[in-house]
Amino acid sequence: MNSAVIASLLAAVPGLMLKTDPADLEHYGRDWTRRWTPAPLAIAFPESAQQVQAIVRWARVEGVAIVPSGGRTGLSGGAVAAHGELVLSLERMAKVLGFDAVDRTLTVQAGTPLEAVHNAAREHELAYPVDFASRGSCSIGGTIATNAGGIRVIRYGNTREWIAGLKVVTGAGDLLELNRSLIKNSSGYDLRHLFIGSEGTLGIVVEATLRLTAPSAPTNVMLLALPSFEALMDVFAILRSHLALEAFEFFTDRALAHVLAHGAQAPFAEVHPYYVVAEFEAADEAQEAAALAAFEACAETGLVSDAVLSSSDAQAAQLWRLREGITESLAAFRPYKNDVSVRVSAMPAFLAEAQALLAAGYPGFEVVWFGHIGDGNLHINVLTPEGMGETEFVARCSEVTDTLADILQRHGGSISAEHGIGLVKKPWLESTRSAEEIAVMRGIRQVLDPSGIMNPGKLFDSRPAA
Amino acid sequence: MNSAVIASLLAAVPGLMLKTDPADLEHYGRDWTRRWTPAPLAIAFPESAQQVQAIVRWARVEGVAIVPSGGRTGLSGGAVAAHGELVLSLERMAKVLGFDAVDRTLTVQAGTPLEAVHNAAREHELAYPVDFASRGSCSIGGTIATNAGGIRVIRYGNTREWIAGLKVVTGAGDLLELNRSLIKNSSGYDLRHLFIGSEGTLGIVVEATLRLTAPSAPTNVMLLALPSFEALMDVFAILRSHLALEAFEFFTDRALAHVLAHGAQAPFAEVHPYYVVAEFEAADEAQEAAALAAFEACAETGLVSDAVLSSSDAQAAQLWRLREGITESLAAFRPYKNDVSVRVSAMPAFLAEAQALLAAGYPGFEVVWFGHIGDGNLHINVLTPEGMGETEFVARCSEVTDTLADILQRHGGSISAEHGIGLVKKPWLESTRSAEEIAVMRGIRQVLDPSGIMNPGKLFDSRPAA
Numbered sequence: 001m002n003s004a005v006i007a008s009l010l011a012a013v014p015g016l017m018l019k020t021d022p023a024d025l026e027h028y029g030r031d032w033t034r035r036w037t038p039a040p041l042a043i044a045f046p047e048s049a050q051q052v053q054a055i056v057r058w059a060r061v062e063g064v065a066i067v068p069s070g071g072r073t074g075l076s077g078g079a080v081a082a083h084g085e086l087v088l089s090l091e092r093m094a095k096v097l098g099f100d101a102v103d104r105t106l107t108v109q110a111g112t113p114l115e116a117v118h119n120a121a122r123e124h125e126l127a128y129p130v131d132f133a134s135r136g137s138c139s140i141g142g143t144i145a146t147n148a149g150g151i152r153v154i155r156y157g158n159t160r161e162w163i164a165g166l167k168v169v170t171g172a173g174d175l176l177e178l179n180r181s182l183i184k185n186s187s188g189y190d191l192r193h194l195f196i197g198s199e200g201t202l203g204i205v206v207e208a209t210l211r212l213t214a215p216s217a218p219t220n221v222m223l224l225a226l227p228s229f230e231a232l233m234d235v236f237a238i239l240r241s242h243l244a245l246e247a248f249e250f251f252t253d254r255a256l257a258h259v260l261a262h263g264a265q266a267p268f269a270e271v272h273p274y275y276v277v278a279e280f281e282a283a284d285e286a287q288e289a290a291a292l293a294a295f296e297a298c299a300e301t302g303l304v305s306d307a308v309l310s311s312s313d314a315q316a317a318q319l320w321r322l323r324e325g326i327t328e329s330l331a332a333f334r335p336y337k338n339d340v341s342v343r344v345s346a347m348p349a350f351l352a353e354a355q356a357l358l359a360a361g362y363p364g365f366e367v368v369w370f371g372h373i374g375d376g377n378l379h380i381n382v383l384t385p386e387g388m389g390e391t392e393f394v395a396r397c398s399e400v401t402d403t404l405a406d407i408l409q410r411h412g413g414s415i416s417a418e419h420g421i422g423l424v425k426k427p428w429l430e431s432t433r434s435a436e437e438i439a440v441m442r443g444i445r446q447v448l449d450p451s452g453i454m455n456p457g458k459l460f461d462s463r464p465a466a
Numbered sequence: 467m468n469s470a471v472i473a474s475l476l477a478a479v480p481g482l483m484l485k486t487d488p489a490d491l492e493h494y495g496r497d498w499t500r501r502w503t504p505a506p507l508a509i510a511f512p513e514s515a516q517q518v519q520a521i522v523r524w525a526r527v528e529g530v531a532i533v534p535s536g537g538r539t540g541l542s543g544g545a546v547a548a549h550g551e552l553v554l555s556l557e558r559m560a561k562v563l564g565f566d567a568v569d570r571t572l573t574v575q576a577g578t579p580l581e582a583v584h585n586a587a588r589e590h591e592l593a594y595p596v597d598f599a600s601r602g603s604c605s606i607g608g609t610i611a612t613n614a615g616g617i618r619v620i621r622y623g624n625t626r627e628w629i630a631g632l633k634v635v636t637g638a639g640d641l642l643e644l645n646r647s648l649i650k651n652s653s654g655y656d657l658r659h660l661f662i663g664s665e666g667t668l669g670i671v672v673e674a675t676l677r678l679t680a681p682s683a684p685t686n687v688m689l690l691a692l693p694s695f696e697a698l699m700d701v702f703a704i705l706r707s708h709l710a711l712e713a714f715e716f717f718t719d720r721a722l723a724h725v726l727a728h729g730a731q732a733p734f735a736e737v738h739p740y741y742v743v744a745e746f747e748a749a750d751e752a753q754e755a756a757a758l759a760a761f762e763a764c765a766e767t768g769l770v771s772d773a774v775l776s777s778s779d780a781q782a783a784q785l786w787r788l789r790e791g792i793t794e795s796l797a798a799f800r801p802y803k804n805d806v807s808v809r810v811s812a813m814p815a816f817l818a819e820a821q822a823l824l825a826a827g828y829p830g831f832e833v834v835w836f837g838h839i840g841d842g843n844l845h846i847n848v849l850t851p852e853g854m855g856e857t858e859f860v861a862r863c864s865e866v867t868d869t870l871a872d873i874l875q876r877h878g879g880s881i882s883a884e885h886g887i888g889l890v891k892k893p894w895l896e897s898t899r900s901a902e903e904i905a906v907m908r909g910i911r912q913v914l915d916p917s918g919i920m921n922p923g924k925l926f927d928s929r930p931a932a
Contacts, residue, residue, distance in 0.1 A: 180809070188887060
């Protein structure tokens with residue numbers, strides 16, 4: 001059966017590279033979530049937009065579902081292929097296609113890793129400012145599919161802000177060139193923004209033209225130890241008013257303990273409940289003086305228990321490692337990940353309720369908090385208790401998420417700040433989007449993917465439940 | 467007939483204010499274009515989102531078309547009601563609803579004038595940076611419907627960048643609250659961006675939450691006289707690399723002549739082919755020195771024929787008036803307006819072709835150029851020759867636009883940079899959007915406006931021509 005389907009694909013797309021080895025099916029059939037058993041039909045590695053188009057057109061005729069696949073570093077199951085889908089990997093479409101000095105844009109194929117984009121921009125003394133820890137393995141197409149955020153959103157915004165133009169193949173098999181990389185273009189609906197964050201459910205990003213910016217001025221990094229969550233909000237307000245913040249990331253003592261257990265060096269002699277890594281412009285003496293003044297303002301009011309100001313790039317990198325090492329240090333515990341956001345102004349009230357819920361809902365569980373306070377974005381990782389099976393653990397976490405979603409709903413938040421909905425957050429989409437909105441999204445999906453072959457079952461079901 | 471329809475509307479929306487006087491029908495039935503004869507059914511002035519919803523639901527049942535109406539300063543006929551439509555004016559929904567200091571957002575009803583938004587932001591020592599000459603009369607809802615650009619795009623981007631959240635009533639009569647003003651929200655398709663720039667064809671913006679920013683540092687303004695268009699591109703490159711540009715606007719000698727005839731004061735003793743108004747940060751001595759250095763670099767290479775650097779706010783305002791007075795000074799000539807854009811890098815090649823076309827296509831016509839070089843956006847106004855009737859003039863201009871659209875298509879540009887498509891640019895939408903894109907837009911319109919009542923005939927026809 002499968003071999004006939006594959007033969008038909010190869011006939012429809014001559015020269016297409018395919019993999020069907022069990023090891024490949026497993027490797028390419030999942031992302032960084034580990035909850036589903038990979039079971040794709042095959043992995044296709046197109047080399048051009050035209051091949052992608054041919055694959056989609058074939059899939060429509062044959063009724064085969066397609067799972068677009070970048071670096072598969074996603075945390076919501078958006079790239080999982082567990083039901084005989086064809087995985088369409090962009091791995092062999094990873095070229096930098098062009099740079100324009102006047103427009104300050106870089107055009108790349110969708111499979112290009114984020115870090116390769118950073119490097120290509122740097123070669124031209126410019127910067128692509130979207131950044132996060134999986135930069136070496138994630139693909140630019142995947143960052144577009146989830147409107148990836150990361151550690152510099154406070155200064156530079158999300159991926160959405162940096163996409164000048166997109167080439168996409170829709171679920172109907174059409175190749176669309178969206179926005180032509182124009183700065184000003186008021187000529188109908190901006191379909192580019194519709195594709196950004198659509199998690200492969202409307203089509204496949206094959207090429208992107210990215211805006212670049214001047215590299216940031218020299219920066220410095222400080223690590224602060226704080227006594228409470230309330231202090232965190234106050235310190236954020238003080239630093240934001242004194243400094244040009246590039247990043248403001250927090251984590252808890254438990255997060256730090258895991259990173260230290262993973263080999264990092266303890267920054268302070270004592271343990272504190274909360275920590276902040278703040279990066280800020282320090283281009284001249286005035287800015288350095290402002291940093292000291294801000295730090296003193298925090299210390300005087302007792303908001304900060306201890307602090308380090310980096311004195312070298314190496315030390316700055318070491319401080320960053322304490323924050324960036326968290327996800328990796330938790331991986332072995334198969335954490336249940338919450339990635340929620342509220343307006344920054346709603347954070348204190350939301351947190352009070354969420355902390356109470358999680359303490360009550362997870363007695364004895366280890367809950368690790370970290371995230372991007374300046375963007376209203378919290379990551380709440382619940383670690384699997386020793387000896388608890390995955391099914392029981394996920395069921396238990398899902399119950400708590402039901403209540404967390406209610407709290408988010410009440411505070412006007414989102415069940416997914418930057419990871420996407422995928423499979424993991426799908427049961428709670430309605431906490432963030434109204435029934436009317438979901439009906440509109442369903443209608444739009446039908447327009448762009450009339451045969452329902454694009455990443456089916458992800459984000460929301462194409463047809464409402466009967 | 468009409469009175470029965472109006473009675474049914476009043477029954478469906480108790481307390482709704484309506485106007486049907488001939489003078490009102492004429493006033494509210496048109497925008498700043500003057501090509502169509504206003505002929506609306508009536509003007510409705512709802513006072514709440516709920517009333518807007520009730521009107522839309524009534525209109526669906528009765529099959530009455532709705533034209534959303536803000537300040538009607540549009541230049542593409544997007545707010546024209548010439549076929550018995552109900553004009554839905556947001557004039558009585560013009561309140562500032564809230565300000566949040568932590569989120570730095572301002573929530574306003576859609577009818578709020580742009581200038582009132584500026585003033586409200588200023589009260590909180592913040593700024594809403596989208597700005598253009600019709601600020602006193604345009605409504606914020608209208609700026610969202612066209613993704614308005616204006617004179618600060620080079621620094622702050624278009625309206626799209628400043629919309630944290632939107633409340634809209636769709637053509638189906640649903641009230642959607644889009645994005646909840648979150649900074650990070652990856653929970654499905656971003657319908658907010660779909661509505662921005664949709665020109666009232668998907669629904670009606672009733673409320674917006676706007677991001678504010680710190681007011682710009684003190685600025686200075688220079689006026690430069692230039693010998694050629696080529697010099698303009700070079701001067702832009704030099705100034706951009708030396709200065710923090712807030713605006714870089716050009717106009718031609720003909721544009722200046724009209725503004726002077728309208729009462730402005732001549733800035734230079736001699737006449738020059740091109741002028742630039744550049745505004746840039748001048749917060750400290752270093753920035754002022756950079757401005758002088760940039761100016762000297764231009765002068766040395768012979769790029770600049772003459773120049774003025776403003777020495778007071780009053781003088782800066784006077785220099786700006788030379789650019790901002792253009793549209794008003796041309797109004798009496800009923801200009802045919804082109805508002806085109808290309809990538810900045812494509813500008814020289816596009817211009818060479820466009821200038822040759824316009825010289826050949828409009829022998830003896832007066833053609834006035836101005837615009838936003840830094841955004842790749844040119845305004846090309848063709849003035850009605852004395853004694854030529856409107857029909858003949860528009861027919862003649864349309865012929866030239868056919869060729870201009872071909873040139874734009876070849877250079878990857880847009881037939882509408884910031885005015886929108888409306889009625890005026892509709893015949894040339896296909897120069898900017900492919901047939902496949904238009905088919906997708908048509909499908910999306912059908913999802914959000916299933917009865918085809920939202921601003922029908924604008925942007926594109928809801929059904930393809932038979």
